[in-house]
Amino acid sequence: MQPVVVLGVCQSYAGRQVLRDVDLVVERGAFHGVIGPNGAGKTTLVEIIQGARRAQAGSVELLGRAPLPRDPRLLVRVGIQPQATAFFSRATVWEHLSAIAAIFGASQARAEQLIEAMGLGHVRNSRVERTSGGERQKLAVASAMVHRPEVLFLDEPTAALDATARHDLVAMLASAREEGTTVVYTTHHLEEVERLCDVVTILDGGRVVTTASPSALVAGVGSDASVLLPGAVPYLEAVTGLDVVTAATVSADGLVVHVRDVGEAFAALGAAGVPTAGAQVHGPTLEDAFMDLTGKEYES
Numbered sequence: 001m002q003p004v005v006v007l008g009v010c011q012s013y014a015g016r017q018v019l020r021d022v023d024l025v026v027e028r029g030a031f032h033g034v035i036g037p038n039g040a041g042k043t044t045l046v047e048i049i050q051g052a053r054r055a056q057a058g059s060v061e062l063l064g065r066a067p068l069p070r071d072p073r074l075l076v077r078v079g080i081q082p083q084a085t086a087f088f089s090r091a092t093v094w095e096h097l098s099a100i101a102a103i104f105g106a107s108q109a110r111a112e113q114l115i116e117a118m119g120l121g122h123v124r125n126s127r128v129e130r131t132s133g134g135e136r137q138k139l140a141v142a143s144a145m146v147h148r149p150e151v152l153f154l155d156e157p158t159a160a161l162d163a164t165a166r167h168d169l170v171a172m173l174a175s176a177r178e179e180g181t182t183v184v185y186t187t188h189h190l191e192e193v194e195r196l197c198d199v200v201t202i203l204d205g206g207r208v209v210t211t212a213s214p215s216a217l218v219a220g221v222g223s224d225a226s227v228l229l230p231g232a233v234p235y236l237e238a239v240t241g242l243d244v245v246t247a248a249t250v251s252a253d254g255l256v257v258h259v260r261d262v263g264e265a266f267a268a269l270g271a272a273g274v275p276t277a278g279a280q281v282h283g284p285t286l287e288d289a290f291m292d293l294t295g296k297e298y299e300s
Contacts, residue, residue, distance in 0.1 A: 001028075001063075001064045002025050002026060002027060002028060002061075003026055003027075003028055003062070003063055003150065003151045003182045004024065004025065004026035004032075004049055004060075004061070004062060004151065004182070004184065005024075005025050005026075005059075005060070005061040006022055006023060006024040006025070006045070006048075006049060006058065006059075006060050007023055007058055007059045007060075008021050008022070008023065008057065008058035008059065009021070009022045009023075009045070009048060009055045009057065009058035009059075009060065010022075010055065010056055010057040010058055011041070011044055011048065011053070011055055011056050011206075012056060017206055018041045018044050018206050019041045019044060019045055019048075019055075019206045020205070020206040020207045021058070021207070022041070022045060022058070022203075022206070022207070022208055023208060024045070024049075024201055024208065024211070026151075026182060026184060026199075027182075027198075027199070028182055029177070029180050029181075029182055030182055030183070030198045030199050031176075031177045031183045031185060031196050031197050031198050031199075032182075032183065032184050032185065032197065032198065032199045032200075032201065033185045033186070033187070033193040033196070033197035033199070033200040033201070033214075034046065034184065034185065034186045034200075034201050034203060035186070035187070035188075035190065035193060035200060035201070035202055035203070035290070035298075036202055036203035036204050037204065037294075037296060037298065040203040040204050040205065040206065041203050041206040042186045042203055043083065043155060043186065045203070046153055046155055046184060046186060048060060048067075049062060049067065049153075049184070050062070050067060050078070050080055050153055051067030051068045051070060052082075054068055062074065062078065062151065063077055063078070063150060063151060076104055076105070076147065077149060077150045077151065078149050078150070078151050078152075078153070079144035079145055079146075079147065079149030079151070079152040079153065079181075080144055080152075080153045081140045081141050081143070081144040081152075081153065081154050081155060081157055082153075082155050083155050083156055083159070085136070085139075085140035085143070087128045087129075087136065087139070087140075088128065089127070089128045089129040090127055090128070090129060091127065091128060092124065092125050092126060092127055092128070093115070093120055093123050093124050093125070093126055093128060093131065093135075093139055094111075094115065094124045094125060096128050096139065096143070097111045097114065097115060097139065097142055097143060097146060098111050100143045100146055101146045101147065104146065104147035105147065106146045106147040106148070110146055110147075110148070111142075111146055114142040114145060114146055115142070117142075117172050117175075118138040118139070118141065118142050118169070118172060119138065119165070119168055120135060120138055120139060120142070123135055133160040134160050134161045134162065134165050136160070137157065137158070137159065137160045137161060137169075138161075138165070138169060140157070141154065141157050141169065141172075141173075145176060145181075148179060148181070149181060150181065150182060151181070151182045151183075151184065152176055152181050152182070152183045152184070153183075153184050154173070154183060154184070154185045154186070154187075155186050156186060156187055156188065157169065157173070157185075157187070158170065158187065158189060158192065159187075159188075166189070166192075170192055170195060170196060173185075173196060174195075174196060177196075185197060188298075190285070190286045190287050190290070190298060191286075193214060193286055194214045194218075194285070194286050197213075197214055198213060199211060199212070199213055200212065200213070200214055200217060200286070202217075202290060202293060202294070204294045204296070209293050209294060210293060214286050217286060217289040217293075218283075218284050218285065218286055218288070218289050220289065220292075221284040221288045221289045221292050224246050224247075224258040224259055224260055225258070225259055225262050225281060225282065225283050225284070226256055226257065226258050226259075226281075226282045227256070227257045227258075227259060227262065227265060227266075227279055227280070227281050227282075228251070228253055228254050228255070228256055228257075228279065228280040228282070229254050229255045229256075229257060229269075229274065229275065229276060229278075229279050230253060230254035230277075230278045230279075231254065231275045231277060231278065232254060232255040232257075232269075232274050232275055232276070233250055233254060233255050235255065235272075235273075235274045235275070236248060236250060236255060238272050238273075238274060239255065239257055239269070239272070239274055242265075242268045242269070242272060243268070244259050244260055244261060244264045244265045244268045245257055245258065245259055245265065245268075246258045246259065246260060257269075262281055266279075
């Protein structure tokens with residue numbers, strides 16, 4: 001039995017079709033990312049899987065059961081961190097997480113573990129309403145994980161965090177996979193998807209474009225490698241004339257050169273007298289794969 005099975009799901013709002021015959025299977029123990037531009041239908045799809053919305057057509061199974069009507073025996077096996085999390089706002093951080101743990105039958109030791117792991121020890125005795133947006137986001141994720149659910153839904157979990165806090169939380173989320181939790185993950189940060197996810201489903205216009213591993217998606221990209229040459233801006237015309245160069249643009253950091261073969265490119269650049277000191281080489285990314293498959297730039 002797979003934890004999540006979605007077949008032919010359709011959904012419309014005010015005459016606009018948000019989901020179109022969506023099929024999705026999430027394997028047990030997978031860290032499964034769902035990505036797409038704004039309005040692609042990501043949140044609607046996840047809410048239907050959770051049972052927060054009823055699909056107009058198609059079928060959904062969550063841990064072998066229909067998510068609607070609500071079944072308390074199913075809810076205790078699932079963890080949900082929505083974009084807008086409800087808190088016991090006048091409670092302290094510890095009181096909130098301790099109460100959530102008690103509701104789900106989790107131990108106080110588990111709540112203690114997450115307080116420390118999420119870096120919330122310094123606000124443990126602060127009222128939730130007085131914490132920062134990033135601290136509340138961490139608390140929302142901890143609340144969804146406290147009972148070690150079989151399936152964990154994370155909807156933009158790092159949206160309110162700065163780069164350091166986002167890095168720390170992503171490292172914590174990696175531990176959920178080690179515990180055998182199945183994770184369904186939506187985010188706008190594609191570097192998180194490449195780091196965390198075993199499988200990625202790309203949604204666009206309410207349809208599934210593809211489902212594959214991040215490495216398979218990147219490997220299928222026809223994009224060239226890019227080379228940043230910090231000191232080569234004056235050589236733009238010379239670089240553009242080289243056969244191994246497919247495109248060259250000026251950026252704030254230097255000259256960005258797109259090449260078919262990195263080794264041949266450096267040989268040609270050296271022969272043309274183009275300075276390559278401090279060069280940085282970048283291969284195709286998941287963002288390149290997204291653009292290749294949808295024809296759109298990814299909105300981060």
